[in-house]
Amino acid sequence: MIYTIKNDHLTAQINSLGAELISVQNNDGKEYIFQPSEIWVGQSKNLFPNIALAKDNYTIIRGKQYPMNQHGFLKNMEMEVVSQSADSIAFKLTDNAETAQFVPYKFTVIIEFEVVDDTVIQTYKVSNHEDEAMYFGIGCHTGFATAPDSFVDFGTNNNITELIRENMQYMTGETKPYPLENGKIFVTPKYFSDGAHILEGFDNKELTLINPSLESSVKINFADFTYITLWSTTDAETVLCMMPWCALPDAIDSTHIFEEKKGNVMLEGHKIFIAKQVFTFNDL
Numbered sequence: 001m002i003y004t005i006k007n008d009h010l011t012a013q014i015n016s017l018g019a020e021l022i023s024v025q026n027n028d029g030k031e032y033i034f035q036p037s038e039i040w041v042g043q044s045k046n047l048f049p050n051i052a053l054a055k056d057n058y059t060i061i062r063g064k065q066y067p068m069n070q071h072g073f074l075k076n077m078e079m080e081v082v083s084q085s086a087d088s089i090a091f092k093l094t095d096n097a098e099t100a101q102f103v104p105y106k107f108t109v110i111i112e113f114e115v116v117d118d119t120v121i122q123t124y125k126v127s128n129h130e131d132e133a134m135y136f137g138i139g140c141h142t143g144f145a146t147a148p149d150s151f152v153d154f155g156t157n158n159n160i161t162e163l164i165r166e167n168m169q170y171m172t173g174e175t176k177p178y179p180l181e182n183g184k185i186f187v188t189p190k191y192f193s194d195g196a197h198i199l200e201g202f203d204n205k206e207l208t209l210i211n212p213s214l215e216s217s218v219k220i221n222f223a224d225f226t227y228i229t230l231w232s233t234t235d236a237e238t239v240l241c242m243m244p245w246c247a248l249p250d251a252i253d254s255t256h257i258f259e260e261k262k263g264n265v266m267l268e269g270h271k272i273f274i275a276k277q278v279f280t281f282n283d284l
Helices: none
Strands: 002-006 010-015 020-026 044-047 058-061 064-067 080-084 088-094 107-116 119-128 134-136 138-145 151-153 161-166 170-177 184-186 197-200 206-211 216-221 227-231 239-246 265-267 272-283
Touching: 002 080, 002 088, 002 107, 010 107, 010 119, 020 119, 020 272, 119 138, 119 265, 138 272, 206 239, 216 239, 239 272, 265 272
Parallel strands: none
Antiparallel strands: 002 010, 010 020, 020 044, 044 138, 058 064, 080 088, 088 107, 107 119, 119 272, 134 265, 138 239, 151 184, 151 206, 161 170, 161 197, 197 227, 206 216, 216 272, 227 239
């Protein structure tokens, strides 16, 4: 089901399937979120409890083997609305028979959205209902509308590092400098024909996507996340995903043990993990 929240500046729509943000428009109807096309059918998947590739599509949790798909299972699950107002909404997923096929945890995930002035605030809350620690990755795959002249402004972040993946799949454990052009990268095949780029090393965890011909910009603040990943289609003409992650793909030499997977969150028993990202939408 599609739900709408709004204020005097923005209108946002969220699909209860995976609590996916599918539209953000200003009062003139300008759309900031990528709309599905033959190029890419995605929009803004939420990723839990795994992010990116799990080697051989399985993991080992508490000594038992479980299937584990790319980007986890939450994106494919209907979520319950637990609160709603004119400008905010919250969705909940609680462990059940279906989630138990993938993880043994007793948990709740709540994803909240709120529109405040010209921003959309998205907050993740994961509650561990057991005595034993749980491990997970969490993040998003939000795609924004772009044009051939779009670029990302890195602001004061001048020493960004990219985490290297073999054939753009599994982590090698190596890194390399991520080259910028005068503090920017352009949304072109030069940067994105080979796939996604997982970045770290930010002094200020903010990026701004600027779309001159669309006369729009989107600033993302991801202060609560460890990494941000940038991805576009191979033609890099109509979409850029800016994806904060608390997790990484599996390593080439993965042991499959989920508790040892680099980047995963370790949440102690009966604790709550909270992370938010803030999107600021402006017209140029």
